[in-house]
Structure formats: structure tokens, C-alpha cells
Amino acid sequence: MDSVIEVGIVGGTGYTGSELLRLLARHPRVRIKVLTSRQEAGRRADALFPQLRGFCDLSYSAPDPEALAACQAVFFATPHGTAMSLAPALVGRGVKLIDLSADFRLKDPAVYQHWYQHEHACPELLAEAVYGLPEIHRNEIRRARVVGNPGCYPTAVSLALLPLLEAEVVDRRSLIADCKSGVSGAGRELKLGSMYVEAADNLKSYGVAGHRHLPEIVQELSAVADADIGLSFIPHLIPMIRGMQATVYARLSRPDVDLQGLFESRYRGEPFVDVLPAGTEPETRSVRGSNVCRLAVHRPGGGDTVVVLSVIDNLVKGAAGQAVQCFNLMFDCDEQTALDVPALAP
Ligand SMILES: NC(=O)c1ccc[n+]([C@@H]2O[C@H](COP(=O)([O-])OP(=O)(O)OC[C@H]3O[C@@H](n4cnc5c(N)ncnc54)[C@H](OP(=O)(O)O)[C@@H]3O)[C@@H](O)[C@H]2O)c1
Numbered sequence: 001m002d003s004v005i006e007v008g009i010v011g012g013t014g015y016t017g018s019e020l021l022r023l024l025a026r027h028p029r030v031r032i033k034v035l036t037s038r039q040e041a042g043r044r045a046d047a048l049f050p051q052l053r054g055f056c057d058l059s060y061s062a063p064d065p066e067a068l069a070a071c072q073a074v075f076f077a078t079p080h081g082t083a084m085s086l087a088p089a090l091v092g093r094g095v096k097l098i099d100l101s102a103d104f105r106l107k108d109p110a111v112y113q114h115w116y117q118h119e120h121a122c123p124e125l126l127a128e129a130v131y132g133l134p135e136i137h138r139n140e141i142r143r144a145r146v147v148g149n150p151g152c153y154p155t156a157v158s159l160a161l162l163p164l165l166e167a168e169v170v171d172r173r174s175l176i177a178d179c180k181s182g183v184s185g186a187g188r189e190l191k192l193g194s195m196y197v198e199a200a201d202n203l204k205s206y207g208v209a210g211h212r213h214l215p216e217i218v219q220e221l222s223a224v225a226d227a228d229i230g231l232s233f234i235p236h237l238i239p240m241i242r243g244m245q246a247t248v249y250a251r252l253s254r255p256d257v258d259l260q261g262l263f264e265s266r267y268r269g270e271p272f273v274d275v276l277p278a279g280t281e282p283e284t285r286s287v288r289g290s291n292v293c294r295l296a297v298h299r300p301g302g303g304d305t306v307v308v309l310s311v312i313d314n315l316v317k318g319a320a321g322q323a324v325q326c327f328n329l330m331f332d333c334d335e336q337t338a339l340d341v342p343a344l345a346p
Contacts, residue, residue: 009032042061069093081121100319104125105216107126134322136224150216152213155293178246206236240284247309251305259297274292287313290317291317324339
């Protein structure tokens with residue numbers, strides 16, 4: 001019989017941490033041993049999240065490096081800066097880390113410092129960390145001690161552009177990603193912009209001059225293209241709770257290419273990427289609560305612009321679901337364990 005894997009979750013009161021609880025509650029090999037919150041220490045998780053009643057009887061505790069070191073895997077669902085402060089001690093004790101923040105996504109510590117405005121605490125671990133997008137790095141994730149789980153926008157954008165860049169059928173210097181996210185992308189912490197009256201009945205762009213997700217998209221897609229890429233990435237906030245769409249535009253350099261065939265063959269066998277039939281459009285509600293990225297590829301008017309529509313649930317394939325997918329690879333579980341459920345719609 002397969003052994004039980006004891007895991008810790010740091011940041012179990014946030015939106016991605018509570019989503020990890022929801023998903024891991026159904027994982028046959030996982031026992032959550034440590035669940036942290038500084039503000040809710042001593043309180044039961046199902047008192048905060050009644051949807052977990054009957055699935056999770058754990059209480060929060062303040063983060064304790066000793067307790068976390070006794071786990072086999074620790075998920076960090078915390079703001080950037082937290083995972084890297086504890087990572088060396090935990091990895092040194094043989095714990096595998098999956099960090100949902102940006103601490104282990106960017107290979108170059110100088111790039112990290114530029115975008116996150118503080119020095120990286122453990123560049124040596126950064127060097128060995130693997131970017132947790134299985135559709136690019138599946139085999140490295142299997143062997144990783146530290147996984148930097150991708151951001152939500154980078155997941156939606158990268159999966160839309162990957163087949164085009166690998167096949168070298170677009171001008172890689174003039175890519176455009178026009179993206180929209182639901183408000184849960186900003187986390188559960190109290191912020192003016194996330195309040196109902198501020199976010200409802202409104203559409204707004206943000207980070208147009210430069211958003212922190214840009215460097216990780218550029219890092220990964222430049223490696224795929226084996227050359228620098230040029231990307232205009234424009235995020236928007238829309239008044240919904242979960243879900244995001246990346247609408248990606250690129251100029252075709254090989255107009256004869258069979259785009260539908262290219263996408264279907266690139267993602268054949270991928271358990272969590274669904275290429276829709278030609279002529280259709282995905283909706284965010286079709287992925288709500290599921291780990292699927294649903295894509296459609298178009299060539300409006302038969303011209304030389306390719307448009308890829310890519311939808312994910314920001315909290316699942318964009319965060320906690322992808323983290324569980326990486327965990328499954330790292331611990332030799334079937335990749336779909338705890339993730340093989342259809343979306344919740346309407
Ligand atoms: N929301 C998304 O859609 C999304 C998608 C992809 C990636 N991410 C990334 O995932 C991470 C978590 O996001 P979230 O939306 O779940 O955030 P959140 O809702 O604000 O939750 C943050 C959690 O971290 C804990 N925390 C905060 N500071 C901490 C510290 N210094 N030490 C230990 N614990 C700390 C908080 O609990 P206490 O303060 O009680 O300890 C809370 O449980 C972020 O890095 C975010 O960028 C989020």
C-alpha cells in the first residue's frame with residue numbers, strides 16, 4: 001500500500017491556502033500535519049471555512065520551523081518573502097517545498113530584487129528551484145526539492161503562447177497578452193481595491209507600465225523560444241470572484257500553419273489543458289473550481305494575426321491546483337490525484 005505523506009501548509013487562512021485544504025482533503029495519500037496562521041492560531045479551520053466541516057478537523061497554529069521540518073512537504077501560500085526565509089532550514093532537513101509566491105520563480109536574484117524590492121535570501125536554492133509549470137518542466141518537477149509555483153496570469157499566458165513559440169510560427173518580438181482577473185487574485189487580506197463597492201460594476205486596468213508577473217512570463221517563454229521575446233502584458237480587474245482570461249495576440253510568420261492541429265498535437269495527453277474545437281470560445285465558468293486550462297485558437301478573418309483565448313481558475317490551475325499537480329509529480333502520485341473533478345457551473 002502507498003505510504004501516507006505528511007504535509008504542512010503555511011498560510012492556511014488565505015484564498016490559495018484554503019483552496020489547498022479543499023483539494024488536499026480528497027487526496028488519498030496526504031495527511032495535513034501542520035496548518036499555520038499567525039492571526040487565527042488556536043482556531044479550527046472549519047470554524048473559519050464551514051465548507052470544510054467533515055473534511056478537515058485541524059486547527060491553526062503559529063508557524064513553527066520545528067513542526068514544519070517534521071513534514072515531508074510544505075506548501076507556502078504566503079506573500080513573497082516568507083518562503084525564502086524558512087526554505088534553507090527546511091530543505092536542509094529533507095523537506096520538499098512548493099511555494100505559491102514569487103520567491104522561487106525568477107532565476108536571476110537581481111531580477112527578483114528589481115521587481116520585489118528586496119534582496120533574495122537564498123540565491124543558492126533559487127538556482128536549483130524548478131518553475132512549476134508541468135507542461136514545460138514535468139521531468140524536472142519530479143526530481144525537484146523546491147518548486148516555484150507559477151503566477152496565475154503567467155500560467156494562462158504561457159499555455160496560450162507555448163505551442164506558437166515552440167513551433168516558431170509567430171513573430172516573437174511583438175506578442176500581446178490582454179488579461180482579465182477576478183478579485184480573489186488579490187488575496188483575502190483587507191485591501192481597499194478588493195472591497196465590493198470598489199470592485200463591483202467596474203473594469204479597470206492596472207500594472208500597465210510593468211506588472212510583477214511580466215518577468216516570469218518573459219523568462220519562461222524566452223527559454224522556450226531560445227531567444228528574447230517582446231511581450232506587452234496588460235492585466236485588468238473584473239467584478240467576478242474566481243477566474244481569469246488571457247486573450248493573446250501574435251503576428252503569424254508562417255501563414256500556412258495549421259493552428260488547430262498545432263495546438264491539438266502539442267497538448268494531446270496533457271491532463272489539464274483542453275483545446276476546444278475550432279470556431280469556439282472558452283468561458284471562465286467552464287473551469288471554475290477545476291485545474292483545467294481551456295484554450296481556443298482563432299485567426300480572425302483569415303488574416304495574419306493569431307488570437308488564443310485561454311481561461312483558468314486563478315485559485316486552481318493558477319495556484320493551489322497547479323501546486324497539487326506539482327506535489328503529485330514530486331511524490332510519484334498519479335498527476336491527476338485530487339484534481340480530477342469537472343468545473344462547477346453555472
Ligand atoms: N490569489 C490568487 O489567485 C493567487 C494566484 C497565484 C499565486 N498567488 C500567490 O499565492 C500567495 C498567497 O496568496 P493568497 O491570495 O492566498 O493570499 P492571502 O489570501 O492574502 O493569504 C495569505 C496567507 O499568508 C499568511 N501570512 C501572511 N504573512 C505571513 C508571514 N509573514 N508568515 C507566515 N504566514 C503569513 C496569512 O495568514 P496569517 O497572517 O494569519 O499568518 C494568510 O493565511 C501569494 O504570494 C500570491 O501572490 C495567489
